[in-house]
Amino acid sequence: MAKKPKEMAMDTALARRLDIEDEPLTNEEQRKLCFDMFNKFWEDAASRGIxxxxxxxxxxxxxxxxxxxxxxxxxxxxxxxxxxxxxxxxxxxxxxxxx
Known part of the structure; x- marks a missing residue:
């Protein structure tokens, strides 16, 4: 599933925020990042036959x-x-x- 430009921009912004140690992610940013990571894991597991x-x-x-x-x-x-x-x-x- 292709991501929309807004989703890609959010991913890029989150990745940049992760590089800045002085500014912790907001709760919403953490949830978004975790959701995206979990979905990638789920897709990978499914592609491996799990x-x-x-x-x-x-x-x-x-x-x-x-x-x-x-x-x-x-x-x-x-x-x-x-x-x-x-x-x-x-x-x-x-x-x-x-x-």
């Missing part, structure tokens, strides 16, 4: 190990409980967007 469910399960497992390590079991379990509620409420359902 199934969607395997990548998804491993991604969730890795995230949970990191959350438990940083925030502890109870806080992480509360987060997962809230996440389960969000899933049940349809917040993660894919919706076709017709542009």
């Amino acid at each position: 199934e969607f469910d395997v990548v998804g399960t491993m991604s969730i497992s890795a995230a949970l190990f990191a959350l438990v390590r940083k925030h502890g079991q109870d806080t992480s379990a509360e987060f997962v409980d809230d996440l389960a509620k969000s899933i049940r409420n349809g917040e993660f359902n894919f919706q076709d967007r017709k542009n």
Whole structure:
């Protein structure tokens, strides 16, 4: 999928920001960069024949190990409980967007 000029400009701007140690990335910039990196990883895994469910399960497992390590079991379990509620409420359902 080809990137739009605005997306390419954002990627370039983020790359430049990463070279400047005195200015940390904003939360939004971190999320954008992480999202782009994760998508590249996901595409690479798929191109190597790794199934969607395997990548998804491993991604969730890795995230949970990191959350438990940083925030502890109870806080992480509360987060997962809230996440389960969000899933049940349809917040993660894919919706076709017709542009």
